[in-house]
Amino acid sequence: MVLPITVVMLAGFALTTIMNVLMTGPDAARLAGFAVCLTLVFTLQLAHSLAGPRHWRAGTRATTLTLQALATYLPFWWLGSAWGGMIGFLAGSALLSVTGPARWPLYVAGGAGILPVLASEGVPPVGLAYGTGFALLTGLVVYGMSSLSTLVAELYAARGKLARMAVTRERLRVARDLHDLLGYSLSAITLKSELTHRLLPAHPHRARDEITDILTVARQALSDVRTVANGYRTMSLTTEADSATSVLTAADIDVTTTITTPDLPPHIETVLATVLREAVTNILRHSKAQHATIHATLHTNGHNDTIRLHIANDGVDPTDTTPTVNGGNGLGNLTTRLRTINGHLTAGIDTDGWFHLTAQAPTTTTGHRPVPERALPPDAIVPRLVPRLAQRALSRGPAPRPDPADGAAPRVSPLWRLRSARHRLKQMLPFPRASMVPDDVDTDLWGPRQPIPVTLVVLAGYAAIMLINVIDAAPGTAGLLGFAACLAADLGLQLVHSFRGPRTWSRRARVLSLGAQALACYLPLLWVGRPWGSMVGFLAGSVLLVVPGGAGWALYAAVVGSVVPLAMALGAEPRYLVYLPVSSLLTGMIVYGMSSLSTLVAELYAARGKLARMAVTRERLRVARDLHDLLGYSLSAITLKSELTHRLLPAHPHRARDEITDILTVARQALSDVRTVANGYRTMSLTTEADSATSVLTAADIDVTTTITTPDLPPHIETVLATVLREAVTNILRHSKAQHATIHATLHTNGHNDTIRLHIANDGVDPTDTTPTVNGGNGLGNLTTRLRTINGHLTAGIDTDGWFHLTAQAPTTTGLGEDYPGEHAAMGAAGPPVP
Numbered sequence: 001m002v003l004p005i006t007v008v009m010l011a012g013f014a015l016t017t018i019m020n021v022l023m024t025g026p027d028a029a030r031l032a033g034f035a036v037c038l039t040l041v042f043t044l045q046l047a048h049s050l051a052g053p054r055h056w057r058a059g060t061r062a063t064t065l066t067l068q069a070l071a072t073y074l075p076f077w078w079l080g081s082a083w084g085g086m087i088g089f090l091a092g093s094a095l096l097s098v099t100g101p102a103r104w105p106l107y108v109a110g111g112a113g114i115l116p117v118l119a120s121e122g123v124p125p126v127g128l129a130y131g132t133g134f135a136l137l138t139g140l141v142v143y144g145m146s147s148l149s150t151l152v153a154e155l156y157a158a159r160g161k162l163a164r165m166a167v168t169r170e171r172l173r174v175a176r177d178l179h180d181l182l183g184y185s186l187s188a189i190t191l192k193s194e195l196t197h198r199l200l201p202a203h204p205h206r207a208r209d210e211i212t213d214i215l216t217v218a219r220q221a222l223s224d225v226r227t228v229a230n231g232y233r234t235m236s237l238t239t240e241a242d243s244a245t246s247v248l249t250a251a252d253i254d255v256t257t258t259i260t261t262p263d264l265p266p267h268i269e270t271v272l273a274t275v276l277r278e279a280v281t282n283i284l285r286h287s288k289a290q291h292a293t294i295h296a297t298l299h300t301n302g303h304n305d306t307i308r309l310h311i312a313n314d315g316v317d318p319t320d321t322t323p324t325v326n327g328g329n330g331l332g333n334l335t336t337r338l339r340t341i342n343g344h345l346t347a348g349i350d351t352d353g354w355f356h357l358t359a360q361a362p363t364t365t366t367g368h369r370p371v372p373e374r375a376l377p378p379d380a381i382v383p384r385l386v387p388r389l390a391q392r393a394l395s396r397g398p399a400p401r402p403d404p405a406d407g408a409a410p411r412v413s414p415l416w417r418l419r420s421a422r423h424r425l426k427q428m429l430p431f432p433r434a435s436m437v438p439d440d441v442d443t444d445l446w447g448p449r450q451p452i453p454v455t456l457v458v459l460a461g462y463a464a465i466m467l468i469n470v471i472d473a474a475p476g477t478a479g480l481l482g483f484a485a486c487l488a489a490d491l492g493l494q495l496v497h498s499f500r501g502p503r504t505w506s507r508r509a510r511v512l513s514l515g516a517q518a519l520a521c522y523l524p525l526l527w528v529g530r531p532w533g534s535m536v537g538f539l540a541g542s543v544l545l546v547v548p549g550g551a552g553w554a555l556y557a558a559v560v561g562s563v564v565p566l567a568m569a570l571g572a573e574p575r576y577l578v579y580l581p582v583s584s585l586l587t588g589m590i591v592y593g594m595s596s597l598s599t600l601v602a603e604l605y606a607a608r609g610k611l612a613r614m615a616v617t618r619e620r621l622r623v624a625r626d627l628h629d630l631l632g633y634s635l636s637a638i639t640l641k642s643e644l645t646h647r648l649l650p651a652h653p654h655r656a657r658d659e660i661t662d663i664l665t666v667a668r669q670a671l672s673d674v675r676t677v678a679n680g681y682r683t684m685s686l687t688t689e690a691d692s693a694t695s696v697l698t699a700a701d702i703d704v705t706t707t708i709t710t711p712d713l714p715p716h717i718e719t720v721l722a723t724v725l726r727e728a729v730t731n732i733l734r735h736s737k738a739q740h741a742t743i744h745a746t747l748h749t750n751g752h753n754d755t756i757r758l759h760i761a762n763d764g765v766d767p768t769d770t771t772p773t774v775n776g777g778n779g780l781g782n783l784t785t786r787l788r789t790i791n792g793h794l795t796a797g798i799d800t801d802g803w804f805h806l807t808a809q810a811p812t813t814t815g816l817g818e819d820y821p822g823e824h825a826a827m828g829a830a831g832p833p834v835p
Contacts, residue, residue: 005593006049006145010089012586013138014042017085019582023575030078040071041086048093049146061097068093069110076117084131087114088138095143107143111136130468137461141590144454182631185221187284188247189214189638190667193660195251196645200657204650211646214663218639235273237261237309241294244280248292251284253313257294261307268361271337272296272309275345275359278334279311287355289315298363305363316355334359455498455594462534462587463491469532470524479527489520490538497542498595510546517542530570531563531580537587544592560585634670636730637696638663644699659699684722686710686758690743693729697741700733702762706743710756717810720786721745721758724794724808727783728760736804738764747812754812765804783808 021034044064047053053061072090075083091110095103111132118131192210199207241259248255264272276294283289292313299306335345343361350356470483493513496502502510521539525531540559544552563580572580641663648656690708697704713721725743732738741762748755784794792810799805 003050005589007046008589009141009145009586009593010042010045010049012582012589013085013088013142014038016579016582016586017083019575019578020082020085021079024079024082026079034075034079034083037071037075038086041068041089044068044071045089045093045142048096049142053093053097054099056097065093065097073113081114081117081121081123081131084114084117084135085138087111087135089142091136091139092142092146095139096146107139108136111139126468126471130465130472133461133468134465137458137465140454140461141458141594144458145590145593182221185217186667186671187281188217189221190664190671191247191251191284192217193664193667197657197660197664200660201653204653204656207653207656208646208649211642211649215639215642215646218635218642222635222639235270237264237269237273237276237296240273240276241296244276244294247280248283248289253283253289254291255294256292259294259296261296261298262363264307264363268307268341268363271341271343272307272359272361274337275309275334275357276311278331279357282357283311283313287313287315289313306360307363309359311357312354314352314354316349316353318349318351318353331357452499456495458590458594459491459494459498459538462537462591463487466532466534466537469534470528473528473530473532475528479524482527483524486520486524490517493517493520494538494542494591497545498591502542502546503548514539514542514546525566525570530572531567531576533580533583534587535563535580536560536584538591540584540588541591541595544588545595556588560588631670631673634666634673636733637666638670640696640700640733641666662695662699684719684726686713686718686722686725686745689722689725690745693725693743696729697732697738702732702738703740704743705741708743708745710745710747711812713756713812717756717790717812720790720792721756721808721810723786724758724783724806725760727780728806731806732760732762736762736764738762755809756812758808760806761803763801763803765798765802767798767800767802769798780806 017038021031026034044067047064048068053064056064068090072086075086087110090113091107094106094110097103098106112135114131114135115128118128123131192214196207196210196214199210238259241257245255245257283292292311294309294311296307296309299308331345331347338345338359338361341361343359346356346358348356467484467487471480475483493516496513497517502513505513517539521536536559540556543555543559546552547555560581563584564577567576567580641659645656645659645663648659687708690706694704694706732741741760743760745756745758748757780794780796787794787808787810790810792808795805795807797805
């Protein structure tokens, strides 16, 4: 729609100029010169309007603008003011081509270039005002319509970048939640595994207790994987403190815990519980602590109650640099979360080698609306907590470290409240906000608030032109006042039709508003005595804005055509029989174009949020698949080996110690996998994955036969097949009572089409069970999706002997599949590892 309207608008102005020149009766030579100059001006104007001249080199822009200026001013020598309409093209091109503040003086200078020509012809003051105003208005219309076209094209082109930005934000959210939640669980598993390793073989009974805790954490972490991918729920500060005490105690750290807080709003308690979780993770990872204190207290200061959470631990070198609370994945994340509840974070190391972390927040978040739990912003909460571990009463060590002096409760300044109220007021306005502008959009060409003001100027300009046309008809004072009143009503109704979305009104409201505008448009004919330029332009534009579909265009043609019989009936000169409908047609098209394009720009700015949400949804689906396939496998392996170790104790401590070594390896790799899922993708080796699968299945007392006879495969194909194998092994462990399994990967040649075939089978399945679907769920459905990205397919079924067969096939050389996303196909086209 945008391009045709712009071209029609330019052609309409050119047609008006052609009519004006032909009415002067030029000879053949002058007519030939006119044709050459018009062709050159129109061609250059199309280039300036449609080809984005601001992206050209400065020399190119200067050359084209100079050529247009020469072709514009030269015909005045032999055509006079009849050529004046082309001045507006030059003024518009100045705005489109020149950058910086100089473009507006050039625009005015270009439009005012008609004044010497009109003055030399003895045109009266009214004619001077009309000619200059029309030239400037034409330039503004050319600029508006052309630059709006460019803006719409740039906004459409920016959709990809908007989606990528949304995906990046979602990855940051996932990275925070994975770090804060699963990182904690895996750190606890690693810590307890190391403790168990030290206890064996001397203390098998204590080691068995630790294995019980590892099993509890591993099973809950599997649930956490789904929680991070699918949603959020609140956390309890008291429960988190109990869990923290248990974990620190297991690490031989003496802990003193005091929680004396009232019932807190869920989102506030969740953020504070997240702070505690991260603090405990830092103690385990970054210190050699022997003592720690956890205190949560309520501080009252008049009506401003503040909750204060203080965590301290020894074992820190006093000369270490105090960590920043504004960066990284740890304290920086906590600072971000606390800001969502008007809280703040402080951290530091004292001279005795104690690290202090203090979080403070008001118990009622002034300045923030109450947020439903499911609608909380991603930064406000973490999905859930690690469950309370079996707590053993240990009493030892020195008295707890005293709590530092209380800090002042945070206050919300009156200035902040004023800014917040102003922000809410801006949210109510129909203008798109400047913060919504994508980086790809040339905001110097057309700011996000400009469409409406420029449209207002254009409408007011055409109203002024109509008023000047009627003044020229000399209707008398009373007649002029009557016309001004009708014109004001016409303009007012036009503003309503342009900016209030009339197509959403009731049928009756639309009919009444168009009827009132038609009355204001035609009524002055009773005393003016003849039609005037652009007489029905507003009404014609409103018809297109109010009436949808072909009916609107038919009615538009009828309104524009109505001026011809009226002009004939009132004895207008023959030349006006052409000029009047053309001017009304052009005005109606400009009114419709400027109004609808302004609305379109606003809708496109609003649509960026929808595009971002769609991109986030796709990213969440990717995360859900990767969490299920990658971390689910690791956590299943930890659970399986922990159960095996539990059975081996206390009878076989040495074998149990070997299994604990494997658990440590898997847990450490899982911590790396957390970053892999959050930050990007890495390639996987089918051979390495087959070795790992063989080891895991053997540990589960499953007899495995493995055959891998494949050539070197493209990395993205091998990664997808390795993912299929990983998911198949996970299903064997979870959903069967297998005693035997086979894994075969072979190459099949069919002429020039080589195909890789991966087949996994296992017994222990009831032959009467329903064959699982390969098109849904988080398991086989995910694999089907991945295989499509490499033009492969998946089959699955149960035979009569109770064996489950899973077969994946894909060509060894493939283009991108039908569902291949823009960056990577859910690990299918993995690039190099992300550090």
